[in-house]
Amino acid sequence: MSAEPPALEVAHIGHSYGARRALDDVSFSVAPGSFTVLLGLNGAGKSTLFSLVTRLYAAREGKIEIFGHDVARDSGAALRRLGVVFQARTLDLELSVMQNFVYHAALHGIGPAEAKRRGLSLLERAGLGDRAEDKARDLSGGQMRRVEILRALLHEPRLLLLDEPTVGLDIKARADILAQVRELVAERNLAVLWTTHLIDEVEPTDDVIVLHQGKVLAADRSTNIMAAMRTETIGAAFERLTGAKARDAA
Amino acid sequence: MTSETSGFTARQYAICLSGVVWREALRFLHQRERFVSALVRPLVWLFIFAAGFRQVLGVSIIPPYETYVLYEVYITPGLMAMIQLFNGMQSSLSMVYDREMGNMRTLLVSPFPRWFLLGAKLLAGVAVSILQVYAYLIIAYFWEIEPPTPLGYLAVLPALALAGLMFGALGMLLSSAIKQLENFAGVMNFVIFPMFFASSALYPLWRVQESSPFLYWICLANPFTHAVELIRFAFYEKISWESLAAVAAYTTVFAVGALIAYDPAKGMLTRKGG
Numbered sequence: 001m002s003a004e005p006p007a008l009e010v011a012h013i014g015h016s017y018g019a020r021r022a023l024d025d026v027s028f029s030v031a032p033g034s035f036t037v038l039l040g041l042n043g044a045g046k047s048t049l050f051s052l053v054t055r056l057y058a059a060r061e062g063k064i065e066i067f068g069h070d071v072a073r074d075s076g077a078a079l080r081r082l083g084v085v086f087q088a089r090t091l092d093l094e095l096s097v098m099q100n101f102v103y104h105a106a107l108h109g110i111g112p113a114e115a116k117r118r119g120l121s122l123l124e125r126a127g128l129g130d131r132a133e134d135k136a137r138d139l140s141g142g143q144m145r146r147v148e149i150l151r152a153l154l155h156e157p158r159l160l161l162l163d164e165p166t167v168g169l170d171i172k173a174r175a176d177i178l179a180q181v182r183e184l185v186a187e188r189n190l191a192v193l194w195t196t197h198l199i200d201e202v203e204p205t206d207d208v209i210v211l212h213q214g215k216v217l218a219a220d221r222s223t224n225i226m227a228a229m230r231t232e233t234i235g236a237a238f239e240r241l242t243g244a245k246a247r248d249a250a
Numbered sequence: 251m252t253s254e255t256s257g258f259t260a261r262q263y264a265i266c267l268s269g270v271v272w273r274e275a276l277r278f279l280h281q282r283e284r285f286v287s288a289l290v291r292p293l294v295w296l297f298i299f300a301a302g303f304r305q306v307l308g309v310s311i312i313p314p315y316e317t318y319v320l321y322e323v324y325i326t327p328g329l330m331a332m333i334q335l336f337n338g339m340q341s342s343l344s345m346v347y348d349r350e351m352g353n354m355r356t357l358l359v360s361p362f363p364r365w366f367l368l369g370a371k372l373l374a375g376v377a378v379s380i381l382q383v384y385a386y387l388i389i390a391y392f393w394e395i396e397p398p399t400p401l402g403y404l405a406v407l408p409a410l411a412l413a414g415l416m417f418g419a420l421g422m423l424l425s426s427a428i429k430q431l432e433n434f435a436g437v438m439n440f441v442i443f444p445m446f447f448a449s450s451a452l453y454p455l456w457r458v459q460e461s462s463p464f465l466y467w468i469c470l471a472n473p474f475t476h477a478v479e480l481i482r483f484a485f486y487e488k489i490s491w492e493s494l495a496a497v498a499a500y501t502t503v504f505a506v507g508a509l510i511a512y513d514p515a516k517g518m519l520t521r522k523g524g
Contacts, residue, residue, distance in 0.1 A: 099276065108360060
């Protein structure tokens with residue numbers, strides 16, 4: 001066997017809504033076990049890209065592969081390696097945390113007993129072991145988000161996509177979630193694609209993809225982008241690349 | 251266990267299906283208002299509308315009835331179908347809601363084939379609608395509305411399953427086209443009411459034919475008419491082959507339409523963005 005294929009390979013993706021061009025010749029890849037930030041302002045095309053990778057609709061131009069499996073042609077194999085945290089809250093609020101887990105596991109062909117075992121172990125490690133039987137409605141915003149991240153890990157994916165996971169959360173909750181996900185990358189050798197418009201979520205060692213008006217303007221290690229743009233911060237590099245100012249904090 | 255790359259086993263398909271049905275049932279149990287209103291609606295028709303109309307509208311002996319029947323008895327299959335129609339549309343509403351809330355996306359990102367996921371969702375809705383119909387029949391029983399023999403309760407089950415599938419598939423097709431939640435009012439006005447009134451639910455079609463041949467043809471083409479007749483005959487342990495064929499055909503058309511609408515490559519979802 002040759003070297004392992006990238007966790008996510010996006011090649012020459014384009015997408016239009018009628019006359020509006022949402023993505024234009026977008027290419028980048030996410031290495032296995034890396035934390036990659038997809039940085040772009042609202043309207044940059046992040047959500048469209050997200051919909052294409054999760055196969056809500058099919059890419060008409062270009063190709064998307066998850067660990068070498070084509071999302072369009074070999075979607076079963078591709079999607080079972082993929083965990084997703086959507087921007088909108090997707091927990092069933094009337095159901096308990098564990099019931100949410102059991103439902104999600106069923107969508108991956110995992111039976112209730114195994115789902116409960118995995119769910120409980122994930123919750124305990126995240127310090128949420130006592131919330132398993134609580135209704136999702138009774139969790140705080142930050143806890144809901146963390147539960148959603150744990151839920152996305154139930155089927156043990158190797159690539160985790162998060163679409164603006166910290167939107168609407170306070171500073172403490174944001175920091176907790178970032179730390180939780182960075183820990184996962186280190187512990188489980190999980191590849192993460194973290195979508196955001198908040199510049200302060202980027203660390204120097206992260207891979208960064210700058211998406212602006214449907215185009216990839218840069219895709220490299222954060223420090224390399226700063227060096228190429230001759231700036232001190234990734235925020236300044238982003239400004240120089242896009243001519244727009246990214247937000248610093250929520 | 252299967253290897254990582256191969257497809258799912260039959261057992262895993264079963265786990266997925268039962269998981270989707272289980273969630274639907276749990277949600278249904280948590281939404282008691284929905285259950286009560288699903289029950290009150292046909293009962294209002296039965297207790298108020300039918301009581302008022304029994305004197306006005308005489309129903310002659312038409313198949314499957316072999317004697318004169320009370321108007322309440324005549325409209326009961328129509329009300330059973332109405333419960334299912336509402337349920338089908340309501341689950342279409344919940345799919346629009348789910349899509350807005352992202353739950354539909356959670357379902358669609360599952361690695362199972364999309365036709366299977368949508369089919370599981372459809373079956374879950376049908377199961378809930380059948381429970382509602384039987385709840386209605388229990389109350390109707392105390393109003394002396396019952397099949398000629400208790401077997402009718404069993405015989406009507408396959409008819410309810412098929413009618414439920416048809417309305418569920420129609421709802422699913424509509425859900426792909428409706429973007430906003432508010433549009434459910436439009437569905438009421440443009441789908442539920444016309445389907446219900448231009449059918450054999452409230453009056454036999456020969457009566458309609460007498461007053462307007464054009465309307466009669468519309469009623470005949472209406473899938474709701476055939477669902478009502480299928481249920482009416484089954485309740486009397488008979489089969490209306492014509493209605494069975496019509497319901498099967500409409501179900502196929504709606505289901506294929508829904509599959510195309512939700513197909514990632516061809517679907518209408520593509521055009522909407524978001």
